Amino acid sequence: MAAPSDNGKVVILLGSPGVGKGTQGIRLGRELGWAHVSTGDLLRAALKAGTALGLEARRYMDAGELVPDDVIVDLVREHLAGMEQDRGVIFDGFPRTVPQAEALDDVLATVGRSVDRVALLEADDAVLVKRIAGRRSSPSGRVYNVYFDPPRRDGFCDDTGEPLIHRADDRPDTVRTRLAVYREATAPLIGFYGARGLLARVDGVGDIDQVQTELRGAVQG
Ligand code: AP5
16 A cells, blocks of 8 residues: 555546446545545435434435435535544535535535545446446455456355345446436536546446556556
8 A cells, every 4th residue: 555645636436337436436545545535425424323413314225216315415524524624535426416516615615625636427227227236345445356356256245254245226227217317416526627627538338457457547647
């Protein structure tokens, strides 16, 4: 792992469900010593802990719909407040709407920071659907794929030995909804950040190491 960078960059990973934001974000965070902040992971942790927020979020997540903006923005604001202010941050799955992007600008401005780069990971729907069907997640946060990135022992995490989980929102009908929601609510962020000169397109197809190399170039370029 690289020594933690103190340059405080703020990077957003944008892209469809299943494109590899979590896989790449965790690796990039480890490599650069930056924080990886996934709103999906924060919501799943809240759900597991049985908090009121987690229980409210569940009905949206299970249906493949977005959790309301105000809930998400409060969650992110609270999470950032507990972090070192000058550490690099990789946002994964946030922002997901234009109002969330505007709220992020406001939150960052209060600590004298702003978004430095937005990496758009891209892949066709057929690739996404196969990746999601094969995904298995560890309670530790590590993500595997039965087709492309299997654990050494079938069904169990290499790191912790815990049983792997098939996410409830990875059912085919829910995946169709998530892809449609991405196109409608999240894809407008491509224009939003493109107009600000912050967008870098990254080919999300190819093996995990290849994508990581291209992503690192986009983030550091
Ligand atoms: P979230 O958890 O963010 O899900 P998502 O955006 O739909 O993204 P995924 O986690 O499905 O995919 P990913 O891009 O991280 O891919 P991964 O790396 O796992 O959100 C879940 C729900 O929470 C939302 O539907 C919503 O309800 C709510 N939510 C979250 N954030 C919100 C927000 N900001 N606002 C409102 N609501 C919010 O990879 C997928 C699979 O492919 C894995 O098995 C992996 O091993 C494999 N893989 C990855 N890369 C490759 C590769 N290069 N080659 C082969 N296989 C690969």
